[in-house]
Amino acid sequence: MATNVRGSPTFVWDTSKPLGQGATSMVYMGRNKKTGDEVAVKVFNSQSYQRPFSVQRREFEVMQKLSHENIVKLLAIEEESPSRAKVIVMEFCTHGTLYNLLDMAENNFGLAEEEFLRVLAQVTAGVKHLRDNKIIHRDIKPGNILRSVREDGRSVFKLTDFGAARELEQDEEFLSLYGTDEYLHPDMYERAVLRKSRGKQFGVYVDLWSLGVTFYHAATGSLPFRPFGGRKNRETMHQITAKKEHDVISGVQDTHGGPIRWSKDLPPTCRLSRGLKSLITPCLAKLLEKDQNLTMTFDDFFLRVDDIASRTPYYAFCPSSFSLLTLYARGRDDMSQLRQLITDQTDIPGGAQLLMVDGKELKDESREPVSSYLPHVSPEHPIFVFNKLPEFKRFIKPAVGKFPDIPPETMVDTDYPLSKKCYAVLHSVRNAVKVILQCNNLMNMAVKMYSNHIQHKSLEMELSMGHVMRGCSDARSWKEHLFSSLNTQATLLKALSNSNVKPPGLDVMGRANMLQTIYQTGNRECTQVSTSIHSKLDKAVSMLENIKVGQTADAGWDPSVGCMPSDRCIEKMDVLISKMHKVVLSFKEDRSRRALNNNDEQIHRFDKNKLKELCITARTLVEDHCVNRASMLFEAYKQFYSKVVQIHDSGERLDALVIDIYKQQKRLCDKLKVSGKQCAAQTESCLSALGQTEPVTNGEVSNHGDNGTASSLGTRQERLDGVLDGLQLTRSSLEEVRALLDENTSLMERFSSLQDQDQGEDDKSWEYVPYQEQNAR
Numbered sequence: 048m049a050t051n052v053r054g055s056p057t058f059v060w061d062t063s064k065p066l067g068q069g070a071t072s073m074v075y076m077g078r079n080k081k082t083g084d085e086v087a088v089k090v091f092n093s094q095s096y097q098r099p100f101s102v103q104r105r106e107f108e109v110m111q112k113l114s115h116e117n118i119v120k121l122l123a124i125e126e127e128s129p130s131r132a133k134v135i136v137m138e139f140c141t142h143g144t145l146y147n148l149l150d151m152a153e154n155n156f157g158l159a160e161e162e163f164l165r166v167l168a169q170v171t172a173g174v175k176h177l178r179d180n181k182i183i184h185r186d187i188k189p190g191n192i193l194r195s196v197r198e199d200g201r202s203v204f205k206l207t208d209f210g211a212a213r214e215l216e217q218d219e220e221f222l223s224l225y226g227t228d229e230y231l232h233p234d235m236y237e238r239a240v241l242r243k244s245r246g247k248q249f250g251v252y253v254d255l256w257s258l259g260v261t262f263y264h265a266a267t268g269s270l271p272f273r274p275f276g277g278r279k280n281r282e283t284m285h286q287i288t289a290k291k292e293h294d295v296i297s298g299v300q301d302t303h304g305g306p307i308r309w310s311k312d313l314p315p316t317c318r319l320s321r322g323l324k325s326l327i328t329p330c331l332a333k334l335l336e337k338d339q340n341l342t343m344t345f346d347d348f349f350l351r352v353d354d355i356a357s358r359t360p361y362y363a364f365c366p367s368s369f370s371l372l373t374l375y376a377r378g379r380d381d382m383s384q385l386r387q388l389i390t391d392q393t394d395i396p397g398g399a400q401l402l403m404v405d406g407k408e409l410k411d412e413s414r415e416p417v418s419s420y421l422p423h424v425s426p427e428h429p430i431f432v433f434n435k436l437p438e439f440k441r442f443i444k445p446a447v448g449k450f451p452d453i454p455p456e457t458m459v460d461t462d463y464p465l466s467k468k469c470y471a472v473l474h475s476v477r478n479a480v481k482v483i484l485q486c487n488n489l490m491n492m493a494v495k496m497y498s499n500h501i502q503h504k505s506l507e508m509e510l511s512m513g514h515v516m517r518g519c520s521d522a523r524s525w526k527e528h529l530f531s532s533l534n535t536q537a538t539l540l541k542a543l544s545n546s547n548v549k550p551p552g553l554d555v556m557g558r559a560n561m562l563q564t565i566y567q568t569g570n571r572e573c574t575q576v577s578t579s580i581h582s583k584l585d586k587a588v589s590m591l592e593n594i595k596v597g598q599t600a601d602a603g604w605d606p607s608v609g610c611m612p613s614d615r616c617i618e619k620m621d622v623l624i625s626k627m628h629k630v631v632l633s634f635k636e637d638r639s640r641r642a643l644n645n646n647d648e649q650i651h652r653f654d655k656n657k658l659k660e661l662c663i664t665a666r667t668l669v670e671d672h673c674v675n676r677a678s679m680l681f682e683a684y685k686q687f688y689s690k691v692v693q694i695h696d697s698g699e700r701l702d703a704l705v706i707d708i709y710k711q712q713k714r715l716c717d718k719l720k721v722s723g724k725q726c727a728a729q730t731e732s733c734l735s736a737l738g739q740t741e742p743v744t745n746g747e748v749s750n751h752g753d754n755g756t757a758s759s760l761g762t763r764q765e766r767l768d769g770v771l772d773g774l775q776l777t778r779s780s781l782e783e784v785r786a787l788l789d790e791n792t793s794l795m796e797r798f799s800s801l802q803d804q805d806q807g808e809d810d811k812s813w814e815y816v817p818y819q820e821q822n823a824r
């Protein structure tokens with residue numbers, strides 16, 4: 048045991064436990080002799096000493112220059128005793144490399160979104176530090192990106208292996224060859240692997256290409272350029288990278304000498320959201336660009352990654368496409384930009400989007416950045432995006448990897464990688480099941496939320512309709528009251544003009560006619576408005592009846608159409624995973640043995656059958672149960688929504704109609720006020736003229752040529768008094784109507800200001816924008 052322990056003045060390490068092996072070194076886990084701290088010790092092999100001394104020294108020199116969280120930290124350069132060979136002592140990164148992470152079954156189709164973003168941001172930060180120090184790495188690849196895990200469980204990625212690194216200015220070139228085939232810039236590949244184009248020089252841009260390949264690998268779990276037969280098929284590899292079109296990001300040859308499958312997009316099995324893909328893909332296309340005129344500069348690259356990494360993800364669920372969206376908003380993006388991000392992924396125009404968060408409508412079109420007011424949303428509580436138009440996307444099942452064919456024969460060498468492939472696909476199936484369950488749950492939430500919204504709206508409409516109806520019937524009775532007073536007054540004055548009472552300065556007949564005109568025009572105009580109001584009101588009442596159906600909108604909704612947590616699909620997948628894991632382990636062991644005995648071979652055969660069965664069970668579970676039921680749930684949603692969206696639409700139209708009725712009612716009241724005022728003016732002047740009329744005496748009677756009897760005298764006085772009384776009555780009746788109208792106006796003003804307040808109450812951003820208006824924007 049002790050023979051494996053080596054040491055330097057400050058450190059010891061056990062050579063029986065290598066952390067990894069490279070072309071030029073072995074790396075071991077070691078400890079600080081004084082503190083016991085864990086370290087990684089890089090011990091160089093004989094091959095490394097064949098390099099020129101200046102090259103050997105470079106790795107130490109480069110590492111000494113660097114100090115960054117995303118670059119492995121150099122702790123010491125010491126001499127191993129007794130050999131006196133130099134060793135590099137570094138911080139110990141606990142979780143292997145990015146390559147190891149991608150080799151895990153759950154990451155075989157690429158990293159999950161958050162982890163990918165960490166790789167992108169952190170590796171870029173490390174490279175930026177290199178560029179700031181004018182250093183080119185020349186061997187960037189997942190195997191040279193170490194991973195540690197912080198106390199909060201988050202990964203930290205660090206660039207390592209500076210054996211190929213050197214100082215190089217932006218516009219300088221170099222001649223020597225470094226790197227790993229699959230990650231090599233096509234020009235380097237041509238010279239290093241194909242041994243062509245001798246003497247060709249390269250620039251710092253070769254790191255950008257390697258970064259492109261590394262990020263593609265991290266996003267998809269596969270290399271972007273894959274000739275049939277792999278690494279050995281060098282000519283095709285070079286053809287793919289050198290001849291690809293500019294924005295192509297992958298080229299795969301599936302058969303010997305067969306055509307290349309080019310793609311400008313990340314594959315459907317990639318786990319990244321559509322929102323992130325749309326940001327990453329153009330960046331990858333630029334990195335994987337051979338043409339120096341079209342590729343990006345380091346500065347462009349840093350800016351782009353900075354832009355992606357600094358965005359905030361907002362999660363949204365769109366039931367009409369059965370999809371969970373991730374919207375990457377910039378810090379300053381306002382609501383219209385967020386809506387645009389939704390449009391980009393759903394094709395729903397901004398004006399047709401009804402957005403809801405926690406059951407509350409998100410109505411605002413304000414210029415404030417969404418980050419300042421949008422509540423925290425998570426994939427579990429996303430923004431719900433309803434399409435105001437009953438349009439639906441086709442149901443698309445989540446993409447899963449394809450289980451490979453499993454030949455019945457025992458092939459110990461290839462059965463292990465075959466089982467690993469099945470195991471990786473099984474994980475992608477589990478991910479798909481998880482997504483489906485999440486979408487099912489969100490679908491049920493969406494139906495509940497939309498139904499509540501409709502219920503709320505219909506109650507609100509019922510309330511304002513009640514208000515409007517009361518207002519209309521009041522206005523009608525005031526109108527009748529006012530015009531009957533006017534009529535009475537005109538009749539009284541006419542009667543007076545027929546008598547011989549002549550109030551001084553008052554043309555009684557003229558006044559009577561004037562009142563008659565006010566009565567006729569006022570009554571005609573007001574009756575017109577009132578009739579129009581009432582016909583609109585009738586329409587509104589029947590619309591309200593339809594909307595009230597919405598109060599039970601979700602009555603027929605059955606959440607159990609889709610698979611439910613109680614079906615335990617995820618748990619079933621976990622059981623399949625653990626069973627398959629055992630098969631993978633046993634195949635790995637079988638492969639490590641030289642030969643299988645009869646018994647082992649028999650077991651291997653059983654296991655291979657089991658592997659096949661497990662694949663079939665998983666496929667059946669996802670296809671026949673989860674996907675099938677999710678598509679049924681989606682169909683049910685379409686039916687539900689087509690029905691309720693009409694109710695919502697009627698609500699919007701009724702809303703507009705009610706506003707219209709309010710306006711007309713206000714106009715009616717204004718007209719009534721005008722007629723009332725005119726009538727009151729007449730009343731007042733008549734009253735004052737009549738008040739100045741001389742009391743009736745016996746002498747005057749004959750002068751006026753009346754019949755002169757006592758009874759007729761009494762009748763004249765009585766007539767005058769009667770007219771005075773009548774006018775007094777009209778006056779008080781007019782005052783009453785005016786007071787009622789004033790009250791009605793202030794009530795209406797209060798009501799409409801109440802509505803305004805409702806709109807402005809929470810925040811400007813939650814303002815109600817009628818659908819018609821939103822569309823017009």
Ligand SMILES: Nc1ncnc2c1ncn2[C@@H]1O[C@H](COP(=O)(O)OP(=O)(O)OP(=O)(O)O)[C@@H](O)[C@H]1O
Nearest residue numbers: 066067068069070071072074087137138139140208
């Ligand atoms: N600081 C560290 N902490 C943990 N593991 C490490 C550390 N440094 C290196 N390793 C492991 O050792 C392996 C080899 O390290 P490194 O890439 O530096 O060696 P190399 O000989 O330069 O390799 P290459 O063939 O890429 O030139 C790494 O892939 C990793 O698995």
